[in-house]
Every structure is written in C-alpha cells, then in structure tokens.
Amino acid sequence: MTYIVREIFASLQGEGVQSGRVAVFLRFAGCNLWSGREADRITARCRFCDTDFVGGERYGDAESLADAVAAAWPAQDGVNRLAIVTGGEPGLQLDDALIAALHRRGFAVAVETNGTLPLPSGLDWVCVSPKAGTDLVVTRGDELKLVYPQVGAAPEDFEHLDFTHFLLQPMDGPERAANTDAALRHCLSRPRWRLGLQLHKSLGLR
Ligand SMILES: C[S@@+](CC[C@H](N)C(=O)[O-])C[C@H]1O[C@@H](n2cnc3c(N)ncnc32)[C@H](O)[C@@H]1O
Ligand SMILES: Nc1nc2[nH]cc(C(=O)O)c2c(=O)[nH]1
Ligand code: SF4
Numbered sequence: 298m299t300y301i302v303r304e305i306f307a308s309l310q311g312e313g314v315q316s317g318r319v320a321v322f323l324r325f326a327g328c329n330l331w332s333g334r335e336a337d338r339i340t341a342r343c344r345f346c347d348t349d350f351v352g353g354e355r356y357g358d359a360e361s362l363a364d365a366v367a368a369a370w371p372a373q374d375g376v377n378r379l380a381i382v383t384g385g386e387p388g389l390q391l392d393d394a395l396i397a398a399l400h401r402r403g404f405a406v407a408v409e410t411n412g413t414l415p416l417p418s419g420l421d422w423v424c425v426s427p428k429a430g431t432d433l434v435v436t437r438g439d440e441l442k443l444v445y446p447q448v449g450a451a452p453e454d455f456e457h458l459d460f461t462h463f464l465l466q467p468m469d470g471p472e473r474a475a476n477t478d479a480a481l482r483h484c485l486s487r488p489r490w491r492l493g494l495q496l497h498k499s500l501g502l503r
C-alpha cells in the first residue's frame with residue numbers, strides 16, 4: 298500500500314476531550330467531500346474546511362510511514378505516545394498494516410474522520426465529525442464532534458448514536474465569535490453536549 302501524506306508534525310491535540318495531550322499528527326492527503334481546491338469549495342459537499350490537505354509525500358509501506366511518525370515524537374520519553382491520524386479524510390488511506398506498525402512503535406492510534414467511510418478495527422480513539430448532507434457509516438466511537446452550526450446537521454440528529462462524548466466545536470471563519478456564542482448557549486440548554494474550542498488556534502500552534 299502506498300500512502301500519500303500531506304504532513305507529519307508534533308503538537309498538542311487542540312480539539313475534543315483529549316485537548317492538551319501531546320501527539321504526532323499524521324495528515325493524509327485527499328478528501329472524499331472536497332477536492333481541496335478553493336475554486337471547488339462552493340460546490341463541495343463540505344465547504345467550511347480549515348485545512349490544506351492537497352498533495353504530499355509518498356510512503357511505499359506502513360513501516361516507513363510509522364518510522365516517520367516515530368521520528369517526529371518530540372520527547373526522549375516514550376511514555377504516552379499518541380498518533381492522531383487525520384487529513385483530509387483518513388478513511389481513504391488508513392489500514393490495518395499502518396495501525397499495527399504504529400502500535401509496534403508504542404503509539405496509541407487516534408483518528409479524526411468525517412465518518413462517511415468504514416474504518417479499520419484496532420483504533421484506540423475514534424472521533425467522528427459529521428457533515429450535513431452526508432451518510433454516516435461510523436455510528437459509534439469515543440467522541441462525536443459536531444462543527445456548529447451546520448444547516449441540515451442539528452445536534453439532536455446525532456444524540457441516539459453510540460458515542461461516549463458529544464461536543465460542539467464552533468465553526469471557524471468570519472462568524473467564529475457568533476458561532477462560539479451559539480454553541481455555548483446550546484450546551485447550556487442541552488448539557489449532554491460540551492463545548493470544544495480549538496486550543497491550537499488560540500495558542501498559535503499547528
Ligand atoms: C480538517 S478535518 C480532517 C478530518 C476529517 N476529514 C473530518 O472532517 O473529521 C479535522 C477536524 O477539523 C474540523 N473542522 C474543519 N473545518 C473547521 C472549521 N472551519 N471550524 C471548526 N472545525 C473545523 C473537522 O470537522 C474535523 O473535526
Ligand atoms: N493542534 C491540532 N489539533 C488538531 N486536532 C485535530 C486536528 C485536525 O486537523 O484534524 C488538529 C490540528 O490540525 N492541530
Ligand atoms: S471532510 Fe474534513 S478534510 Fe474533508 S473538507 Fe470536510 S473538514 Fe476538510
């Protein structure tokens with residue numbers, strides 16, 4: 298299996314209930330809901346993306362890619378190693394061989410996914426972030442992190458699903474302040490939802 302990787306970097310998990318945890322991010326190229334080209338954004342199935350996932354480096358096998366992830370771990374200390382596999386849409390490329398190779402190097406493996414593609418088993422943490430107008434196939438996991446607000450994706454549409462944590466993440470962009478206020482008010486009225494802020498953006502991290 299050849300993997301196309303946009304970037305590999307160490308940072309803090311900036312989102313969700315594991316926010317603040319040290320991690321190596323493995324960002325795959327490509328997404329099934331947007332080409333990544335600005336000219337296509339207006340007609341894409343997901344139009345609010347904050348990420349550049351176009352193009353990248355090829356890795357010919359899982360071992361060499363897992364070696365690159367391990368080389369990016371920022372500490373001598375190998376305790377609490379976490380790899381966060383994202384993109385783009387990692388469901389297009391993440392497979393059993395890569396998960397096993399990361400596990401052999403001592404990493405717990407987390408994924409950030411739009412939930413429209415089946416995932417391999419053996420993941421240690423699954424975060425699904427549903428997109429309006431798409432069909433969810435990943436209906437269980439550790440956290441459901443809904444970017445808010447989205448016309449056609451109301452929080453109550455997801456409350457029956459089998460997730461441990463439910464978060465609203467204000468949609469970043471020109472309306473971020475208003476979206477944050479709306480998400481906060483929704484959480485106050487419906488406390489099964491917690492507010493998730495993008496820590497890395499306020500800290501100026503990647
Ligand atoms: C760039 S996506 C990559 C993973 C996967 N394709 C997905 O959508 O979950 C990573 C996370 O950023 C969130 N995100 C993308 N654009 C955002 C924005 N403008 N404001 C807030 N969160 C955003 C996504 O919903 C997802 O939870
Ligand atoms: N620091 C940091 N935390 C993140 N959590 C999820 C991210 C993503 O783009 O998937 C992300 C990201 O891009 N940076
Ligand atoms: S599904 Fe994820 S990577 Fe794809 S365009 Fe939407 S937010 Fe970006």
Ligand SMILES: [Mg+2]
Nearest residue numbers: 347348383503
């Ligand atoms: Mg990001």
